Amino acid sequence: MINLFEVARKLSESEVEFVIVGGVAIRSHGGNYVTEDLDICYSRTNENLKRIAAVLGPLRPRPRGMEKSLPYVFDWTTLQHGTNFTFETVMGDIDLLGEVKGLGSYLDLVSESIVVDLDGFSANILSIPALIVAKEAAGRPKDEAGLKVLYALQEAELDEF
Amino acid sequence: MSRKREEKLLNPKPGSKIAEAQDYGIDLTQLIENLRLSPSERIKRNDDAANSMVRFAEAMRAAKSERRQEEKL
Numbered sequence: 001m002i003n004l005f006e007v008a009r010k011l012s013e014s015e016v017e018f019v020i021v022g023g024v025a026i027r028s029h030g031g032n033y034v035t036e037d038l039d040i041c042y043s044r045t046n047e048n049l050k051r052i053a054a055v056l057g058p059l060r061p062r063p064r065g066m067e068k069s070l071p072y073v074f075d076w077t078t079l080q081h082g083t084n085f086t087f088e089t090v091m092g093d094i095d096l097l098g099e100v101k102g103l104g105s106y107l108d109l110v111s112e113s114i115v116v117d118l119d120g121f122s123a124n125i126l127s128i129p130a131l132i133v134a135k136e137a138a139g140r141p142k143d144e145a146g147l148k149v150l151y152a153l154q155e156a157e158l159d160e161f
Numbered sequence: 162m163s164r165k166r167e168e169k170l171l172n173p174k175p176g177s178k179i180a181e182a183q184d185y186g187i188d189l190t191q192l193i194e195n196l197r198l199s200p201s202e203r204i205k206r207n208d209d210a211a212n213s214m215v216r217f218a219e220a221m222r223a224a225k226s227e228r229r230q231e232e233k234l
Contacts, residue, residue: 028200032191034210119201152182
């Protein structure tokens with residue numbers, strides 16, 4: 001059962017340093033995009049990696065596409081040995097990004113995000129202008145519709161046009 | 162949602178980015194509906210929609226598998 005909202009809550013309540021990017025960020029700004037994964041850019045300090053592992057561990061993460069019969073050990077040292085990860089979990093797919101093309105790493109993204117109240121907890125969500133920068137930098141055909149939505153939302157936010 | 166924002170999406174100005182999105186095929190009424198929700202409601206509705214899509218995909222797989230079985234008989 002996909003429950004990306006609950007994953008965001010768990011991350012926030014465990015004081016994980018992260019910024020929500022990608023489809024969930026677009027959705028939270030009002031986009032009509034439906035996504036099955038939660039993309040976050042995360043701080044790569046050891047302390048933060050331990051917090052992420054503590055939250056995701058019980059969700060039984062495995063690399064997406066990995067043969068189910070193969071064993072996989074997930075702990076905070078797993079996260080030390082890479083930067084970007086694409087996991088499937090019992091609450092949906094979760095992508096951990098150490099860097100976002102066009103924007104940089106966690107600290108760069110924090111300054112480009114807004115703190116959003118999400119019914120009892122808060123999370124950093126990448127701003128519309130920064131999402132546009134990231135999508136443009138990625139240059140993927142699959143992002144074309146998302147970009148059109150972001151441009152429209154940005155324009156709708158402007159006081160005058 | 163502020164009236165002005167909703168009006169912009171309801172009646173896009175020709176040549177605007179909003180009009181461009183509409184021409185591209187983006188359903189602006191869905192944006193209006195989403196903007197009337199709180200951010201948490203928007204994410205929860207995404208979860209609901211994603212779960213529905215998964216259920217549809219599972220039902221489709223099951224139906225195709227059943228058809229293949231019938232064709233074998």
